[in-house]
Amino acid sequence: MIAVTGASGQLGRLVIKSLLNQTAPSNIIALVRNADTVADFAALGVTVRTADYELPESYAEALKDVDKLLLISSSAVGQRTPQHASVINAAKANGVQLLAYTSILRTDVSPIMLAREHKETEALIAASGVPAVLLRNGWYSENYTENLAPVLQHGAVIGHAGEGRIATASRSDYAAAAAAVLLSNEDQAGKIYELAGDEEFSLSEYAAVVASVSGKQVSYIDMPQQDLTNALIGAGLPEGFAAMLADADAAIKSGWLTDSSKTLSRLIGRPTTPIADSIRNALSTV
Template sequence: MIAVTGASGHLGRLAIKSLLEKTEAGNIIALVRNPEAVADLAAAGVVVRKADYDQPESYVEALKGVDKLLLISGSAVGQRIAQHTAVIEAAKANSVGLIAYTSILKADKSPILLAQEHVATEKLLASSGVPHVILRNGWYVENYTENMAAVLEHGAVIGAAGEGRVAAASRADYAAAAAAVLTSDEAQAGKIYELAADEDFSMADYAAAIAKASGKAIAYVDMTEADYVKALVGAGVPEGFAQVLADADSAIKAGWLTDASKTLSGLIGRPTVSVADSIKAHL
């Protein structure tokens, strides 16, 4: 039995979709706060169990009989260590055979603010005694393409990444990699995968790709980190999260979100989806 946390989320749903290509629906457990949100998965034969971060004891029950667990990192920045701790402790109590955790690229060395909770979770896993594998996911290309409407409206991509490059891959690519690891015949415990797209791009490249696909004039406007924070706050982004996004751009500028190993495409057995194709799909 393979369980997936956050199964109603973007990555969780895609992970289950990929797992369904490799194993029977009855071997998959969707862990969700609201079971009604995944009624379609239940109809397809996937086992659905309620598991709520705010009710840690729910995970003890939800992980009964689980052999492998995909622990998708929580989305509540600042609360994830406590949330992940509850899941790991429940997995240990149920003698789960393997946890696959979605961390961040180069987590152990990266200065990016978002890496801090991932590093803490990796340490929790190391001290837990539960066999585990780390999936260090790079940036999601959807971090950009899902905000394309504003880019098209204003004719500009804004940021503080300078000429830095990012190897952003699609959620579907990362989901496929997770499914490949969880269904592999090879022992996975102790492995760390640094995962990123085959090709990287700069923000100027991204703007040019949107211009080519849309037929509209799109430019990249580079800002200081402080000015980028102000622009994001002005657009309605909470200041704390704006700081996190601006910090990520600084990390891109310094080269922390690119990787040339092609480990991701090696796991999924095909090239990663290009940024141009991602843009076309979202347009």
């Protein structure tokens, strides 16, 4: 039995769809706070179990008879470590044979603020003794393409990344990788996958691709880190999260969100999704 946390989320849904293409629904457990959010999966025969970070004991019950578990990192930045700890403890108590965790690229040495809770979670996993595999995901292309409406409105991509390179991949690419690891017949325990897109680009190059695909004038505006933080706050983001995103751009400038190993494409058996394709897909909904 393969269980997936956050099964109603953007990545979780894609992982389950990928699993359904390769294994029977009866082998899959969707873990969610609200069962109604995955009614479509239940209709296909996927087992749905309720599990809530605010109720740690719910995971002890939800992980019974689970062989492999995908712990998709919580979206609650700042609260992730204790939330993840509840899942890890329940996995240990239930004798889960493999725990896969979606971390961030080069977590162990990354200076990115967003890496801190991932680093803490990886340490908890190691201390637990649960056999584990780390999926260190790079940046999602959707981090950019989901914000195309204001980019097109203002004709500008803003950032603090300079000409730093980013190797993004689509959520579907990362979901396919998670499914491949969970379904692999090889022993995955102890493995660490540094995952990123095949192609890398700067934000100025990204702006040029957006302009080419959309037929509209779009340019990249590089700005000081604090100015970017203020701009993101002005756009409605919480101050702490805005600071983290600006910090990530500083890390991009220093090369922390690119990787040339092509581990992701090898794992999924195909090239990763080009950024131009992700832009086209996003523009179809703008």
